[in-house]
Amino acid sequence: xxxxxxxxLLLCGLVTAGTFGFSGSAAADPPVAWQWxxxxxxxxxxxxxxxxxxxxxxVITLISLFVLVLLxxxxxxFNAKANPKASKTTHNTVIEVLWTVIPVVILVAxxxxxxxxxxxxxxxxxxxxxxxxxxxxxxYWSYEYPDHGNFTFDALMVPDKELKPGQPRLLQTDNVVVVxxxxxxxxxxTAADVIHAWTVPSFGVKADAVPGRTxxxxxxxxxxxxxxxxxxxxxxxxxGFMPITVEVVSKxxxxxxxxxxxxxxxxxxxxxxxxxxxxxxxxN
Numbered sequence: 001x002x003x004x005x006x007x008x009l010l011l012c013g014l015v016t017a018g019t020f021g022f023s024g025s026a027a028a029d030p031p032v033a034w035q036w037x038x039x040x041x042x043x044x045x046x047x048x049x050x051x052x053x054x055x056x057x058x059v060i061t062l063i064s065l066f067v068l069v070l071l072x073x074x075x076x077x078f079n080a081k082a083n084p085k086a087s088k089t090t091h092n093t094v095i096e097v098l099w100t101v102i103p104v105v106i107l108v109a110x111x112x113x114x115x116x117x118x119x120x121x122x123x124x125x126x127x128x129x130x131x132x133x134x135x136x137x138x139x140y141w142s143y144e145y146p147d148h149g150n151f152t153f154d155a156l157m158v159p160d161k162e163l164k165p166g167q168p169r170l171l172q173t174d175n176v177v178v179v180x181x182x183x184x185x186x187x188x189x190t191a192a193d194v195i196h197a198w199t200v201p202s203f204g205v206k207a208d209a210v211p212g213r214t215x216x217x218x219x220x221x222x223x224x225x226x227x228x229x230x231x232x233x234x235x236x237x238x239x240g241f242m243p244i245t246v247e248v249v250s251k252x253x254x255x256x257x258x259x260x261x262x263x264x265x266x267x268x269x270x271x272x273x274x275x276x277x278x279x280x281x282x283x284n
Contacts, residue, residue: 046204136196136209139238180254200229
């Protein structure tokens with residue numbers, strides 16, 4: 001076996017390990033140290049995104065390896081020492097047709113798959129089990145539950161000195177969004193001041209929160225647990241300190257939480273707004 005054949009096999013092995021061998025490394029949410037792959041999906045939507053990502057990874061890897069092989073072949077076959085009399089060929093109709101048609105076919109296939117996925121992300125199912133509203137503010141999130149008593153609460157980042165064991169730094173909030181497992185949740189996303197972005201990677205949800213506009217996204221978490229996200233739009237000096245924490249619980253626990261939340265977060269339209277000074281700051 002030649003050196004170049006061994007090199008090709010080694011590269012293929014590394015790609016295969018990177019694509020499949022590490023696919024289960026992100027068993028926990030949030031991401032862990034030295035994680036190679038995306039967060040473990042908690043929705044069918046995110047599984048579709050991961051599958052699309054992995055398929056594209058294989059496609060671009062094969063294309064890159066093919067181009068690399070061609071370059072190495074040209075370097076060896078057509079260098080001045082091996083080929084002292086250079087060819088004067090300027091056109092080859094078959095090759096020119098192939099290198100035009102094949103990339104077009106690949107791009108059309110990728111486009112068709114991506115459009116289907118984008119449509120699935122963007123179009124909220126007609127039948128949903130509940131609605132929550134996320135409002136981005138500088139620099140925290142406020143949430144409303146219009147289907148369960150219309151209570152509202154703010155969710156600020158927990159500072160380092162107040163973190164409890166198991167709570168991740170920069171991702172834990174003092175109040176958390178709670179939803180039932182296997183429920184189709186519609187999320188209304190907007191902002192009160194500047195553009196933010198509500199993002200939860202394990203759900204496959206990401207949408208800009210724009211002042212004066214309301215966007216709709218949805219998710220259906222099929223396993224219980226705590227899932228984290230962050231504002232993904234540059235929104236100011238404390239952009240990196242407005243995390244999102246979502247707890248997916250059983251229907252019984254959710255009903256109990258709603259009963260408590262109605263009492264704890266009863267709307268008071270006369271209450272003063274949260275001040276910027278109240279926002280939790282990370283320790284240096």
